[in-house]
């Protein structure tokens with residue numbers, strides 16, 4: 001059974017294939033509109049989402065398939081105490097493929113052991129978010145043209161930001177990549193991510209509190225939201241939430257071809273006056289996510 005639990009489940013070659021399929025879908029959408037006729041995607045979202053769930057649903061609809069699911073754990077039997085494994089064992093009898101988001105790290109992996117159909121991790125707690133990484137990778141390919149020799153700055157909540165963990169892992173496989181890790185001390189990249197994907201691979205990196213000091217060196221600035229829902233106390237969140245606010249003024253020190261990415265939702269960390277800057281690509285990034293999810297669904301369902 002094919003699942004996507006961790007971005008490292010996909011080889012670099014498989015990622016290239018998904019990108020090629022996504023680009024072909026963008027160029028020839030009509031070729032794909034019946035590919036998943038009679039197939040169903042279930043979206044089991046035990047945590048809030050806008051883009052991820054709706055882009056999965058739009059992806060399946062654009063492939064001619066149908067969607068079912070829930071967007072609130074409170075409306076599912078998990079509120080009665082049902083385990084994730086039982087929910088998935090049941091739903092895999094109703095759908096051909098399942099996208100699941102869950103607040104517990106590892107829940108989609110556990111689910112995959114009980115599922116008769118492919119499981120896609122649509123975000124598990126503060127751990128991983130592989131399909132956001134697929135969106136991010138297509139964005140980088142479309143905007144920068146290549147993955148090699150890029151200096152990528154990750155800014156904000158690197159501790160709880162699951163999109164950061166998955167993208168660091170994915171980018172660690174391309175030659176000449178450098179990481180710049182910009183966060184308050186309390187929100188540094190977890191050591192398991194740093195050790196596995198940066199230190200053990202001898203990838204050059206810089207760790208800093210200051211965005212201003214490093215913005216001029218970056219090819220990509222990946223901004224993130226401080227993950228309020230993962231904090232143990234509100235006081236810490238309030239103290240840290242506005243650690244970084246990217247403004248037009250700060251952008252003056254960035255190079256002309258640096259791109260600004262963000263998985264969204266944004267709260268305060270990017271001022272809206274940057275939205276019209278050609279370097280801001282976070283809204284384009286959301287569209288790329290839909291095409292990569294279409295390509296992924298085709299791959300996991302083994303549709304030609």
Ligand code: NCD
Nearest residue numbers: 051052123163225263264265
């Ligand atoms: C991200 C997530 O859910 O981790 N959102 C998304 O899927 N685009 C980032 C976030 O919530 O901050």
